Amino acid sequence: MVRQKLLVINPEGLHLRPAGIFAQEMDRFECEIFIQHQGSKVNAKSLLSILTACIKCGSEINIECDGIDELDAMNRAIELINSGFEGL
Amino acid sequence: MIKGTGASGGIGIGTVKVIKVQKPVFERRRIREPEKELDKLKKAISGFTAETEKLAAKVEKEAGKKEAEILRGHLLILRDPVLTAEIEKLIRGGECAEAAVEQICNMFISVFSARDDELTKQRAADMEDLKSRLIHHLLGLDVIKLSPLPPGTVICARELTPSMTAGMDKKNVAGFITEKGGETSHCAIIARALEIPAVLGAEGIMSAVKDGQRVILNGDSGEVILSPKAETLRRYVLEKENYDQRKELLKNYRGKETLTADGDRLSVLCNIGNSDDADKVIAGDGEGIGLFRTEFMFMDRDTAPDEQEQFEVYREAALKMAGKPVVIRTLDIGGDKDVSYLEINEEENPFLGQRAIRYCMAHPDILHQQLRAILRASAYGNIKILIPMIADMTELRFVKKMTEKIKKELSEDDIPFDEHIKTGVMIETPSACMIADLLADEADFFSIGTNDLIQYMMAADRGNSDVSYLYSVFKPSVLRAIQHTIQCAVDKGITVEMCGEAAANKLITPLLISFGLEKFSVSPSSVLNIRKEISRYTKPEADKITARVMKMSTAEEIKKYLTRKTGTKE
Numbered sequence: 001m002v003r004q005k006l007l008v009i010n011p012e013g014l015h016l017r018p019a020g021i022f023a024q025e026m027d028r029f030e031c032e033i034f035i036q037h038q039g040s041k042v043n044a045k046s047l048l049s050i051l052t053a054c055i056k057c058g059s060e061i062n063i064e065c066d067g068i069d070e071l072d073a074m075n076r077a078i079e080l081i082n083s084g085f086e087g088l
Numbered sequence: 089m090i091k092g093t094g095a096s097g098g099i100g101i102g103t104v105k106v107i108k109v110q111k112p113v114f115e116r117r118r119i120r121e122p123e124k125e126l127d128k129l130k131k132a133i134s135g136f137t138a139e140t141e142k143l144a145a146k147v148e149k150e151a152g153k154k155e156a157e158i159l160r161g162h163l164l165i166l167r168d169p170v171l172t173a174e175i176e177k178l179i180r181g182g183e184c185a186e187a188a189v190e191q192i193c194n195m196f197i198s199v200f201s202a203r204d205d206e207l208t209k210q211r212a213a214d215m216e217d218l219k220s221r222l223i224h225h226l227l228g229l230d231v232i233k234l235s236p237l238p239p240g241t242v243i244c245a246r247e248l249t250p251s252m253t254a255g256m257d258k259k260n261v262a263g264f265i266t267e268k269g270g271e272t273s274h275c276a277i278i279a280r281a282l283e284i285p286a287v288l289g290a291e292g293i294m295s296a297v298k299d300g301q302r303v304i305l306n307g308d309s310g311e312v313i314l315s316p317k318a319e320t321l322r323r324y325v326l327e328k329e330n331y332d333q334r335k336e337l338l339k340n341y342r343g344k345e346t347l348t349a350d351g352d353r354l355s356v357l358c359n360i361g362n363s364d365d366a367d368k369v370i371a372g373d374g375e376g377i378g379l380f381r382t383e384f385m386f387m388d389r390d391t392a393p394d395e396q397e398q399f400e401v402y403r404e405a406a407l408k409m410a411g412k413p414v415v416i417r418t419l420d421i422g423g424d425k426d427v428s429y430l431e432i433n434e435e436e437n438p439f440l441g442q443r444a445i446r447y448c449m450a451h452p453d454i455l456h457q458q459l460r461a462i463l464r465a466s467a468y469g470n471i472k473i474l475i476p477m478i479a480d481m482t483e484l485r486f487v488k489k490m491t492e493k494i495k496k497e498l499s500e501d502d503i504p505f506d507e508h509i510k511t512g513v514m515i516e517t518p519s520a521c522m523i524a525d526l527l528a529d530e531a532d533f534f535s536i537g538t539n540d541l542i543q544y545m546m547a548a549d550r551g552n553s554d555v556s557y558l559y560s561v562f563k564p565s566v567l568r569a570i571q572h573t574i575q576c577a578v579d580k581g582i583t584v585e586m587c588g589e590a591a592a593n594k595l596i597t598p599l600l601i602s603f604g605l606e607k608f609s610v611s612p613s614s615v616l617n618i619r620k621e622i623s624r625y626t627k628p629e630a631d632k633i634t635a636r637v638m639k640m641s642t643a644e645e646i647k648k649y650l651t652r653k654t655g656t657k658e
Binding site for chain 2: 017
């Protein structure tokens, strides 16, 4: 299992569009992926689950990937969050 | 008169069309062939998808890509594997498709509604919309079929869903009024994008209006006038014309640089009180945050926000501003701003007592915590420190010394921060004004706080109506103080901004340009107004007006001259 702490930098936070993009991208991977934020742990492949976590701009989140392609998944997650979903 | 939230500016005058949503009625039944039911769900989803894509394309054409995203969001939601898996599970358990969709959507609706976060709450409205449309598709009913609207229609509804507004012929819509929803709801976003006035959250509107009734709505104040009298109507028709003209003009200043008529580059920033206001700065086209009043974060609560909480708030603002300046003013309490848990001593003369930096120097732990939070946040954007109520050089030195100490602590702990963070002082006491040349040697920038500067210059309590004749920015002494301060900053080559109400006073814009003010910090809704006002003057014109004004001896004379000369109002 791999874990990484990240900072959400896009102004709208992980809301509808960014969360949707993130969930769809994560769904391409085999491994299980979770987002932890302020005591809640949600399925990163589900847009609705991500929305329930209320992740704002400036929120710190922990991404957890567990499975065969966990490293690839983590790299993609880091890339997406750090890009601020610009140009996607 | 009914009042709601003004969610999209402008005056709307027209004829009411009440829109009632038909809740889909279905019979909940147990099913024996889940495969057939799943097939039905699949068909409904593809029908829903096709319809949504069509609506989104329409919205994109009418209002823009961003506005269409909400509808496209419905497609993203529907593609959520968790949602479909849960619905399918219920169907396999013998539930009919309609009931399965309803139950699962309701589950998310209740989760979203229970959240504290405004944006998350709105997702509940999206789920409602999605649920209702999907059930319509399952039942094979037409979802939205609005009869064509005549020009000048004011739509009244309990709530407007994204799909409802998308289906409307919006050229003919003169306004929106709803019982539910607020400034950030979908309807508000669409209304603003299309520049249709909207009043949302107008309680009681649905029982008060009927089709065909004449109505006026004010999308700024939130007022709704039903069946107005002829005189009122005339007044509003005129006001609407004015508003529309002004708006057209201001549009030319959105997204533009702030330039004087002869091309000097100035800037218009915004005053805010919390990190959520940063969104308003972006919406208002501000060039950064010129004043972040941190005391609001300390008010209306029982304990002080700790370093981490403050850090997160400052960081959020810095991130949202994405490299544009964020000037954070340290705690300005005392005076008229009392905070119960901070144990502010009762004083005979609180405005001359231990307020702002004076309080912070007496309680260095509070200042230390705040400066540390600001410094930590400075790693995430363009943050500057601003110290309020400076009267003496020792105060600036105290803060700078503490800042250096914190920098060292942070370096030792490997915590990132902006090593070149700038520290500025508020010029709002006569003393600071008199030693502005000395302060300019040690401060990185000035920010003139005219509200307090007037009060302290004139020795007149701004809340006391008996001495209100003294409280005016047009007093020659006040104008000289402002001129002197700006001159000292210009001479020493440091930046000077103004964050008091005077910065947004169009009568003195030419004076400020002539004095050499670089940054105007105003409320987000005034940015375009001031940018436009600045563009009216060349430096020589502003100098000419100023030369005249600075020879005048009373505020009345000055105000009268400026009113005539500028052709504007305060």
